[in-house]
Amino acid sequence: MKTHIACLSVVLFSVHSAVVAAEPAVATPSAYQQGLLAIAAGDPVKAEACFTLALQQDPNNANARYQLIEVRKNAASISAKGRASKFGAVVIPSIQLDGATLGESLTVLGKMVSRESKDQVTPNFVTEDPQSKLASKTITLKLNNIPAKAALEYILSQAEAKARFDEHAIVVSAR
Numbered sequence: 001m002k003t004h005i006a007c008l009s010v011v012l013f014s015v016h017s018a019v020v021a022a023e024p025a026v027a028t029p030s031a032y033q034q035g036l037l038a039i040a041a042g043d044p045v046k047a048e049a050c051f052t053l054a055l056q057q058d059p060n061n062a063n064a065r066y067q068l069i070e071v072r073k074n075a076a077s078i079s080a081k082g083r084a085s086k087f088g089a090v091v092i093p094s095i096q097l098d099g100a101t102l103g104e105s106l107t108v109l110g111k112m113v114s115r116e117s118k119d120q121v122t123p124n125f126v127t128e129d130p131q132s133k134l135a136s137k138t139i140t141l142k143l144n145n146i147p148a149k150a151a152l153e154y155i156l157s158q159a160e161a162k163a164r165f166d167e168h169a170i171v172v173s174a175r
Contacts, residue, residue: 031057032064039067042082044075080165087165088149090117095151096142102159103127105139106172109155113148121148124169133174134159 029037035050048071054064071078090113097105106125114122127134137159143151156163156172163172 030054032061032067035064035067035071039071039078042078042080042085044071044078047071047078048075076167079167084149084165086121087113087123087152087170088147090121090148092116092143092146092148092151094144095146097139097155099138099140102134102137102139102155102161102172105155105159109148109151116148123148126166126169126171128171128173131174134161134172137161 031050031054035047035054038044038047038050048068051064051068051071054061055068058064092109092112093116095109095112097108100108106127110123110125129135139155139158141154141158143154152163152170159172160175161172162175163170165171
């Protein structure tokens with residue numbers, strides 16, 4: 001009886017080992033790959049740390065050295081793309097504006113983005129309009145289930161305006 005249990009244990013262990021060996025291994029991204037992912041996510045601080053780690057692991061990694069220089073040089077634009085991406089990822093279930101001013105439209109959009117993101121994304125809008133070209137523009141639209149960035153683009157196109165994502169605000173100005 002003991003030999004049967006021992007044999008059964010060996011068989012079960014062998015089957016388990018074969019099943020575990022057949023499962024694909026999940027590869028952890030290298031520090032360099034994590035740096036590239038951080039750039040894509042708009043996080044230059046994390047990207048710089050990842051490329052620095054990649055260079056510590058392999059001082060001859062020319063790609064990591066190049067990316068580290070690029071991240072340091074373009075940190076502001078990488079961050080801006082990240083903020084634009086976060087803003088754009090918020091979906092507005094419904095927005096309706098009828099003859100609203102540009103300022104009113106941006107205020108409504110900002111409140112909707114804050115609400116839909118549960119205050120994870122709270123946009124600040126600044127209007128640069130020294131010649132008052134945007135003051136008289138009115139917005140009329142009715143949109144459903146639309147990304148916030150697309151809603152902003154529709155608002156801006158009606159106002160003949162453009163936007164840039166700065167560190168602390170979305171700056172709207174005339175085209």
